Amino acid sequence: MWKKVLWSDETKMELFGQNAKRYVWRKTNTAHHSEHTIPTVRYGGGSIMLWGCFSSAGTGKLVRVDGKMDGAKYRAILEENLLESAKDLRLGRRFTFQQDNDPKHKARATMEWFKTKHIHVLEWPSQSPDLNPSRICGKI
Template sequence: MRNKILWSDETKIELFGVNARRHVWRKPGTAHHEANTIPTVKHGGGSIMLWGCFSAAGTGRLVRIEGKMNAAMYRDILDKNLLQSALDLRLGRRFIFQQDNDPKHTAKISKQWLQDHSVNVLEWPSQSPDLNPIEHLWRDLKMAVHRRLPSNLMERGGKWV
């Protein structure tokens, strides 16, 4: 059964600083060496919101979310990406879709789309983001973004989404 689950979630990636705490071990007198500093910019440098999914077979589609997501936007993301991701990953029509209990996910318009397309939805406990294995992928993605040190939101957004 686990091989048929398509895990999904949204995440926000901050360009500078907020995604992860960083510690630096350094020798006395080397505080300002490039290897011992963390670049910052005024006002945080921007962020990007993403929706993505994956299964045991691999990663599905990754979608950049423009603006504040609502239920209609979520339904559109499902419409353009969910079934295609399941097809690309060869999950078959009887795959199980996982989403958390975010109000956008449980809105009537979202539930109706899932029902109209005969998508089986995994029942999910409330307030349990730590149970979703996609959180590990988001962590890896955020670390990769920070290793590349993009200078601004446009540079970062244009390279991988």
């Protein structure tokens, strides 16, 4: 069954570095040596939002999301990329689609879109952690 699942999620990617604190160990009085500093960009350097999918057969489409993702934009991404990804990965028409419980994923209009396209959506527990593709694919 797991070989017929198309997994998906979206993520924000920092364009410069990581948006997190970093901790380092260094010798006393070396804090300002160039090898101990991390360059920065004013105002964080920006980020982009990406949607992607994968299966045991490999990766599907990776899509840059312009602006804020809402239900209509999510459905447009699915319309343009989901079935094509399933076809490219040779999943056939009877694959199962996995998405998390984000409100735009579970919206009535989105679930109706899946129904009209005859796409089975995997039931997913609320408040579940994000997926780690390397762990999932390694066990398929």
